[in-house]
Amino acid sequence: MANFKQTFEKEIVKKLQDKLKIENPMAVPRLTKIVINESTKEFLSDKKNMEKAREELALISGQKPKTAKARISVATFKLRAGDEIGLSVTLRGKRMYDFFEKLVTIVFPRVKDFTGIDDKAFDGRGNLSIGFTESTVFLEIDPGKVDKVRSLQMTLVTNAGDNKKAKTLFEEMGFPFKKEEVAK
Numbered sequence: 568m569a570n571f572k573q574t575f576e577k578e579i580v581k582k583l584q585d586k587l588k589i590e591n592p593m594a595v596p597r598l599t600k601i602v603i604n605e606s607t608k609e610f611l612s613d614k615k616n617m618e619k620a621r622e623e624l625a626l627i628s629g630q631k632p633k634t635a636k637a638r639i640s641v642a643t644f645k646l647r648a649g650d651e652i653g654l655s656v657t658l659r660g661k662r663m664y665d666f667f668e669k670l671v672t673i674v675f676p677r678v679k680d681f682t683g684i685d686d687k688a689f690d691g692r693g694n695l696s697i698g699f700t701e702s703t704v705f706l707e708i709d710p711g712k713v714d715k716v717r718s719l720q721m722t723l724v725t726n727a728g729d730n731k732k733a734k735t736l737f738e739e740m741g742f743p744f745k746k747e748e749v750a751k
Contacts, residue, residue, distance in 0.1 A: 571668040572661055579739050586735055596693065596727035596736045601663050603628055604720045605702075606635070606653030620717055621654055626707040627719075628656040628666065667723075669706075671741050677704045683745035686734065693733030695723040 583595045605620055617634075624632045635653035637646050646652070658666050675681055678699075688695050699719045703710045727733035738744065 572664040575664065575740065582739050583736060587732060596725055596732045598663065598667065598723060598736070599726050600724045601658040601666055602722045602724065603656045603658070604653060605717060607717065616715070617651060619714065623702055623708055623717065624654050624656060627702065627705045628658060629662060630656050630658065632656045667740070671743070673706060674704050675743055683743045685745050689730040689733060691730060693725045693727030693729055695733065695737065697721045
């Protein structure tokens with residue numbers, strides 16, 4: 568893949584300066600990190616599920632995932648403090664931009680019945696949250712070797728501060744959003 572970070576710095580920053588009317592290129596909104604999470608209740612019952620999920624997440628992200636542990640015990644969920652309940656990966660820098668490029672050019676076109684990301688996925692501060700019901704949409708995962716379909720949650724964190732600037736940033740980076748329907 569081409570170096571998306573260089574493309575962002577050379578071309579996209581200038582377009583964003585014109586669109587958002589920002590003089591200083593350092594004040595342009597940027598993607599700061601991508602956080603990928605995976606958590607299921609099967610992690611509690613069988614450690615093999617956790618290991619397989621860890622391998623899949625490492626293949627998808629290119630980085631070893633961090634294990635999340637329960638902070639408190641909850642008797643109704645049969646959860647004890649210290650139990651491993653999830654996996655998390657934080658991508659920054661070149662690896663983040665490479666992952667973003669892979670997400671836009673390869674993963675979204677592979678998602679069945681994909682019409683675009685909804686504007687409601689923003690959190691009010693310019694961060695975008697996406698969920699995948701299957702991890703098999705990523706090329707690194709061989710669907711023939713998958714024993715169980717696992718879901719992923721992804722948060723794309725920006726320094727935009729509001730949803731409007733963040734949406735403009737993502738549109739310039741090639742992110743597919745749902746088309747707004749014109750009321751008749």
